[in-house]
Amino acid sequence: MRNAAPSSVVPDREVAGAAHWRSSLRTRIALWAGLVNVVLLVLLVLATAWFAHRMILDDARRDTHATAQEAAQRLDAALHVVTITTHGISDLVGSAQLSPDELVTTLRAMVKATPGCAGGLLILEPRSRGDAPFAYYVAANGNDRDFIADSYPFRDQGWYQRTVASPGGWWSEPYLNQTAGAVWTVTYNMPLREPGRGARTRGMVSLDLPLANLTDPVDSLAHLPGWRVSLVAPGGTLAMNPEVGVDRLERLEDYIARAGRSDLRQAAEAVRLREPLQFVHVDATSDERRYTVVEPIGDSGWSLLVAQSYDLITDRLAQALWLLAAIGALLALVCMLVVRKLAHHISQPVEGLSAAAARLAQGDYAMPVPHVHRRDEVGQMARTLEHARGSIRQQLREIEDMTAARQKLESELSIAREIQQAMLPPGRVIDREHAHLEAYARLEPAKAVGGDFYCFIQTDPDCLWFAIGDVSDKGVPAALFMARTVTVLEVAASTHPSPERVLTEASRRLVQGNDACMFATVLCGRVDVRSGACVLASAGHDAPLLLHADGSHEELPVQPGPPLGFEVGDAFPLWSGQLPAGATLLAWTDGITEAFDAGNVAFGTERIPDALQPGATAREQCERLITRVHAFTDPAPQSDDITVLAIRRRLDSTATPPEAPPPQEAAHADATLHSP
Template sequence: MRNAVPSSVVPEDVAGAAHWRSSLRTRIALWAGLVNVVLVLLLVLGTAWFARRLILDDARRDTHATAQEAAQRLDNALHVVTITTHGISDLVGNAQLSPDELTTTLRAMVNATPGCVGGLLILEPRTRDDAPFARYVAGNGSDRDFVADGYPFRDQGWYQRTVASPGGWWSEPYLNQTAGGVWMVTYNMPLREPGRGARTRGMVSLDLPLANLTDLVDALAHLPGWRVTLVAPAGTLALNPEVGVERLETLDDYIMRAGRADLREAAQAVRVRQSLQYAHVDAVSGERRYTVVEPVGSSGWNLLVAQSYELIIARLTEALWMLAAVGALLALLCMLVVRKLARHISQPVEGLSSSAARLAQGDYSAPVPFLQRRDEVGQMARTLEHARGSIRQQLSEIEDMTAARQKLESELSIAREIQQAMLPPGRVIDREHAHLEAYARLEPAKAVGGDFYCFIETDADGLWFAIGDVSDKGVPAALFMARTVTVLEVAASTHASPERVLTEASRRLVQGNDACMFATVLCGRVDVRSGACVLASAGHDAPLLLHADGRHEELPLQPGPPLGFEVGDAFPLWSGQLPAGATLLAWTDGITEAFDAANQAFGAERIPGALLPGATARDQCEGLISQVHAFTGAAPQSDDITVLAIRRRLDSGTTSSEAPPSQEAPHADATVHST
């Protein structure tokens, strides 16, 4: 019994009761626990989604409001300076003040401006008789007269920019060594007389320590997860957690140097003096942040405030983990309770499982329990009892089928041996100095096949040969092949022309061919002494002629109709000479239609490359088939493979050397004609 399972090889998990880890009650408990876990997970995910949106929205609003408030504080500090500067400009431009009065006025303005540490007033003379005024007044009393010192203030870029500017402007941060190495920013204002088109007479500026501005946002910059950046009007980073002001690096330079491509959008907002709010990921650290860009009034300064999402999400994650832990504990308790309840449900099923295990061991004598129950367990028990009887019957049938299959395999093996015995072996025919080698090889795709070949010697100097392919495979093709070979041998013994042989075979194979099978055949005769060769084809591929020097050509043989469909008498002949050292090679479509694993066919174009000039007929056949197998690799053989080779040799004097190819024209007398 080939398909029966002996008790000695029954798997361990079938032979006995299921382990508690794989039992039904454990599965019910696990599924119940899984459902609870899924519910807890959905609850946690839903809570996380809602809480995350709520917390992030609050954080964004808080960041925006904080940035606006800080920008307002900066604007107030800067606005006081600009108001004072405008006041000095209006006063000096509308009044005729002496140098002492100008100095006193400037000092009063410096002292009255919160945070201001110094001021500069430059006044060009109205007439040639007036003297220029250029004096710096410091809050600590260390004044400086630029005219008396000979300081070339008119050559300085800040002076030229101010007198050419239509209004006031803030300088970038700079280190003031005169004030003791303090970083300063200066507001510069041109002095012009009242009226449209008035000329510029000079400038006034007030100095403000940079710390007065950065201190306004310093507390915000030290909050956990917060980052504050203050950008001067020309883009210099006046305050940044990574870049000190002493580097005088612009925001654009920092983005390029540090690889912070995520800040390009913020840099664009700074350039156009527009507010911006956006979320981004730090291109260096990978940290997710929410950044607000807020212009500081109309001063040209910009404030960037960023808050990290990590601290916000950390608080949310802590609460979610607590919720998940409580939910998991509840799921575990529920799973234990369900397992106790499942025990009462699973006991009948465990009884049926034990009965099924005995059946798997081949014990069909023990009755199946719970047959009288009216629920699903009883239905399963009755089904199992019915299966017990069916298995006995099927085992008996399997024994019969196994015996029949073994008999069929034995018969097919015998048929293969008979078919191989029908095929003639290779041969060598010697006639004085002429020698003719004939060899063929057939490899069926199944136990038996439909390809065939034959060698027939009907007279002393002639050799008939044929190669063919039946339209099917297996046993039907083998039977039709045997009939075709027999018909060809009889026809070759009674007719002198391949055309007449194929005509006779066509007539006989049509008779009684109710299965409508057919065969393609290449039939020919070669004279051993002269090398004269005549060929005819019944739907078969034309053969290849390989010369001794390696040249090859496909013979111009026109095919007639295949044998078996209907009686045919139109089989064109090819007549020619088989030169010394040349080989005539024919094959079936099992060669050209041999497919590799990628479904690529060997094809007729690869055949010449697989041939060896000067090799024996046997080597040519076996070499070509070896090349086909190497091409197809592990792909299964799809069709019968057959190769036939006829090679003619001539002795020269007392030796067996081949005649030079140039001594015979391969087709000097070759003719093609049809009847």
């Protein structure tokens, strides 16, 4: 080769006149290598700083939020025990005729049974003029008090007047309870009413809880470096704060105004509205940057504020980055010295190969590689590079052919997906005078095409057929079998009056020519638009769910028959019933129940009712369930086709008497839904 001879031999005069080490190629290579290392080090430190800063702050936010939620749940549990006990006393006393001694015994038992309770108060006004009032306080420390015997004017107290006028229970602000032994206390007060609607208020019942029972569970959190914890009572009083003691009885808004903490106004508004909040702010007095979480404590009216300082986090991050930069600089210096040594041995013969490699990297595969006739390692590298050049040229030609074939396949699959989606009917809304029926379904295939399907068929204006199914395979074979199944079901529904007969006919037809032994599970049904009469039959498919207008739900007892496609079957038990007004019938494929998260945990049927919303449209129910499934499985990929079908009768639907069902349908009716 003409371009190989000049670079294959180095004349002696060039060796004798070698450049000084300071201007030699190996020195420049070493310097450039050092510069590249420094640049890479700087970029690495900057990238690490950006990523670590973001990751650490995100972790700090999640940690703060999770810690606040956990603490709020513990406090809610402590408060909930008191409210449950108070409700129990109210129900017991309001429905029973107890003597004063029995009332005291009952109240004392409730106080002892409530963890941490400091005491309880029960006030009963007389039912008639001959009855005596009852007002007794039972203390956990034994200092009981009879308000009637002490002539204590409890009726003049604001807490009593508020309680008897309140529709439900309420928590007091913190106060110093002298009766319980000069202990800071909060009290849950509840009016006591007789059973029945519109009953008069006879008095009240209350339980005292030491404030320490609420502050102790979060006290350890408040002492962590950089953390601040505040507990706000329902009326806005700071029951716990690192700067304000409870003895000051200062409200959160008053503290913000007095201390100049304008950065906490968002938190005060969230506390007032009983809403959760997460925000980053700068302390108006210390200029310290903090991340604060406001977490309501259940329905009690209490709120928890947890804040973490960003400054401590960023200080630790800066120390780690300085250490990383120092180690990186040392490694860059060592690398530069090593490269200088190696450059002397490899720079000269490798320059030709570098140029050839550069041409290959730029896509120039026409020019041969130099130095292929050398017998040393450079020659071996050259021959290897030349062989690689020929292989790359061959592979590029093969890649072009494969790319063209793949593009053609993807185009065909895209067309197949569009055809499959076009086969699926859109949602429907059928209005017949005072009867309104919504039908909607949604399919999300796991691949370009899938094996799930659904269909809506109207054989007459007042009758809607529907079906949902799942083919045993995925991809193109499943899509073809799915198309055949849908066609068979539509033809059968137009000629047979009963879902049982439809599945029997479909079973007979799908067995014919099914050499691949594919099968499909199908849930087929028919609903009368005017009356809401519904009949269902299942070919190996999961039973559907009925969601009532009041939020209750039940799984319909549809007995499954054999899947379609294996062999001819006629044992498809028929279920018949009524679709009440406001109810939604929901069916799905196993892509819902067998959707697995990253930990290989299935979504299951038990999570389906939690994703539904009473009163939502059929479309909203389908979309809510699919959204909940995707949120559950994220980041795991979708492993199976997902299909959901919903049939809903609106609340303003009025049932009209249905026509008599066919004899076959009446013979197999085995269940009845709730009346509309």
